[in-house]
Structure formats: structure tokens, C-alpha cells
Amino acid sequence: MVKHKRLWIGLVGSVICILGILGTYFNAGLYQQPIIRVMRVQTISREKQTDEYQNEDTEVVQRVTGQFLNTKQKGKTITLRNTYTASQAMSTRYYKGEQVFLHRDQYLKKWSLNEPKRDTIIVGLTLLTFSLLLLMMLKRGLMTLLSVLVNLVAFVLTLHLNALTGGRWLLPIMCGLAIVLTGLTLLLVLGPNRQMLVAYGATIGATFLALFLSMAVLKLTGDQGLHYETMAYELQPYKTVFLAEVVLGILGAVMDETTDISSSLQQLAIEQSNVTKAELFKSGLTIGREIIGPLVNVLFFLVMADAFPIILLYLRNGNTIAYTLSRTVTLSLTQTVISAIGITLAVPVTSLLASQLVRVRR
């Protein structure tokens, strides 16, 4: 029965993936911005260059010939020049077969290549991932997807609300969002049961404990050594945006942990009907201890990965390692430390709640 279900999901999933890919591949007509398909690419010139820090790079000029896929020019061909550096830090190399957005300079009345069309790949991969989730987890996969969609909508709506109120209430609004999203997610993923209550209580408790603790400490030390102005996109007020980012970022990890611990404990209670509360609490701590490190690593790796390009840019522009780190990763590290505090606090909180609330069959 289940096998049949999986087979069907696999089939329908593949069909939807293919439809999604084809649909976005041929959707140029939906865009107002002109798009071309690249038919031919020729390299016109290559020029080696060396900057003041002895970085060698190559500047390449390519001639790109393409055919318009939409607007009034549809069907016409156009040939344009594109200059890129081999490292492609900000410039882009174009390949044959790619679809590319064009930009028209109204003043000079000239076309230029803007950026590649990326919707096909992202829609394809999203649908593939969703199909895999369903295939692997059937009903629970559906709930996970539903929770993602609900979260996404709530996230965007909340940010609109934030924009309407002029951004003055960002942190309270985000904390409210955190409480709602956690509830929705856990309800959809775990269903309305005791385990969900345990995970919810523990997640909210640990997250806000960590937040308030960090806010107090940051206030006490006067944000010493933190360069909020180095945050990406420089949105004001820096510190509030930073804290809001931390709260949202940590939430998933803490939920992950509280769910892991409570689900393992419940599994244990089902497999072993004569387990005591004290044993459950101890097992919870044991499981939790093994999760803390890896889970902090997850967030730490994600945060560090985001900083790679900027760190390398600093290093290659003749800055010392110490200066580079002080300008690029102090905030990432602080974020990791606050997250780690939340994750650590969640272990005893969850174990305690779970050992009291998990139903033990007698």
C-alpha cells in the first residue's frame, strides 16, 4: 500500500518537476523586461592584469549574439559586448544557451546585458526537493511543506507590517512572529499532542532566555568591540536588526533540538514501557549533550559560509588577518555565541519538561 503511494508520488512529482522546468523555461512572455537566448559566444580579447597587491586576473571581452524571446523585438537577433574578469566577483561570463535579461539605457538608446535568468533552476530544484520530502515522509512531508509555506507568508506579511509601522517596533514584532511561527511549525510538524507542548514550551523559553540574557550583557558592556555598521545592506537601526536576525535564525535550531530530544524520549518510552521519569530525564541530557555541539556547528557553519566572499576580498586587498576578522566576523561570532547559549539552555529545559509530560505506558 505504502509502496504504491510512494510510486505515485514519485511519478506525479517527476511530472510536476518537468512541467515546472518547462513552464519557467518558456515563460519569457510573462516578463516585461526583454530577455534573449544566447546563440553564440565569441571571445574577442583577453588581457592579463595585475593590481597593487600582486593579484593576477584576466579581463575578457566576449561578443554575445542572442535572439529576443519577448517584447516587440521577439525573434530579432542582437549582438552585444560583455566584459568580465575571470574571477567573476561582480561581472558575469555568459554561455551559449543561457537566457539573459537585457537592460536598455534610455539616454544612450543602447542595449546591455543585465543578468542571467535564474527562475528555471530555482523552480526546478524547489519542486525536486519538495517531491523528495513527500516521497520520503509522505504525510509528515506534506505537513513540513505546509509549515514552510505558512511561515513564508507570515514572514513576508510581518515585514510588510513592519514597513507600515516605520520599523520602530521591529524587535517586538519579530518576537511576536517568533512565537507564532514556532507554534505553527510545531503544530504542523508534530501535530497537537504532548510532545508538541513540550517542544513549544522549551523552544520559546530557551530562545527568549538567551535573547534577554544577551541584550542585558550587550547593554552592560556597551556593545564593546562590535561593529554593527559592518552588517550587510546597512539597514538602520543596526542593533535591532541584528537582534531580530539572531532570534529568527536561532529559532529553527532550538526547535530542532527540542523536537529531537522529545521525539527520542517518546520513542524510548514506546520501546521501553517500564522506563522511569528520572531515567527519561537522564536520557534526555545524554541525547542533548550529543546534539548541542553539532547543532551549534550547523548555525556556525552557515554564518561563516556567508562571510567567505567578503573575508577573501579583505585578505586579497592587502589587509592583515586580524583586521579582516575584526571587520568581517565579529558579528557572526557574537550571533553564534548567542545561538549557542540558547541551544545549551534548551537541553535541560526540554529534558525536564519531557520527562514530566511524555506519556509512559504502564
Next chain:
Amino acid sequence: MMLLTGILLILLVLVCGWQGLTIFFTLSLNFVVIILALVLVAGGFEPLMVSGLLSLILLATSIFMNTKQPLTAKTAFVTSLIVVVVLLVIIVPLSQLAATYGFGAEDAEEIEGFGLAIGLSFQKISMMMIFLGSLGAIAETSIAVASGLVEILEYDAQMAPKQLFKAGIAIGEKIIATAFNTLFFSFFGSFLSLTMWFIQLGYPLSKIVNHKILIGEVLALLIGVIGVIATVPLTSRLLNYFRKPKDE
């Protein structure tokens, strides 16, 4: 920041005992290893080679130093390695197709005044980023599944392989869902400012679904999720394989 770090250290020791020190030490070690890897890349070493080495070291430190149970650690390590290698096969073509590497237009202010022709392949650097981003989630998932199963085995060592595999999938289902959320919320967190930017400046949807930075990050997120999904059955299978290598 020093004070916060101190508080973290105290909390870790309180909750985990001496193992807390190990966790803290591992985290610091991982930081040093990552920075070292970046210095090597900046020094001209091949980014993909460095990523391979980096993955190996980070998996080793974050799994073996955090997990005392040898069976859990071994299973998690082997699983994660296999999954990471498989991911490499997807990352290379996808990264090329999506062309999301390098800096976006919104980064312009931040990188003003820097020379950009620095002779590093930003395409390879973006692959390195995707690697590192998914590494943690994969390791975490396999540890969670394996440690849950080992915990069950401690109460019932004679459990049949098939039943154990089923228990693994049952634990795994919930873990995939929550690991997905870990990645997803972390993505929310790091995209809070960009989304606020989108809303304030009224970006049209057509621009958002093709946006370089956003798509790059979504790509990393999805590859991480695929890695996590693959990890669960593999961990359960490998644990069955490792638990009694001689008897069966």
C-alpha cells in the same frame, strides 16, 4: 562579546559537565580551521581541494569530539562523508547553471573601494560556501538519528535489523522536518535585512525570483535539505551494518 562567550562556557559546563569544555574547544578549533582554510585559498591554493580537506577535518572534529558513543560517531562520520561526496556531484553543475556567485548589486556599498579583480574563482568559492553550509546539517542529522537508535539498542540489543531501520526512519522523519526548519529559519534570519530592503524599495516579483543573492542562498538551502533527506535512510542502514560486524 568576551563576557557573552564566558557565559556560554559556564552554561556549557553546567549542562554538559566536562564535555561542555570539549564542545567549546571544538567550536574554537573549527573557527581556526575555517579561517586557516580561507587564508590558504587567499594564498592561492585550489578552493575545491581546500574544501575537501576542510569538510574532512570539520566532520571529524564536530562528530568525534562531540559524540562519546563510538558506534554513533562512526556511523555518523561515514554517512556524512558519503552524502557530502554525493552532493559534490549536484553542486558543481547547479552552481554553474544558476550563476549566483560573486557579489550582488546590493553589496555595492559594502565592497566599495576594494579591488575586485583578485584572481580567485568566485564560482569555486560559492561551491565552498554551499559545502560548508550543508555540512553542519548533514552531520547533525546523522548524529541525531544514530544516537537515537543507539539509545534504543541499549535497551534492546537484539532488535531485528528491519525493526531498527524502521525506528530509524521514524525518528528520521521528525528530524528531517526539524532540520529543514533549522536551515529555513537560519535563512529567514540572514535574509531579514534583504527582505526589508526588497519591501522598502518595492522590488517587483520578477526581479526577486531572479535575484542573484536570494537565489544563491535558496540554492544553498535546498542542497542542504537534499543532503539531510539522503542522510536518514543511509544512517539507519549503516548503523545496522556496523552494529554487529561479526555475528551477522
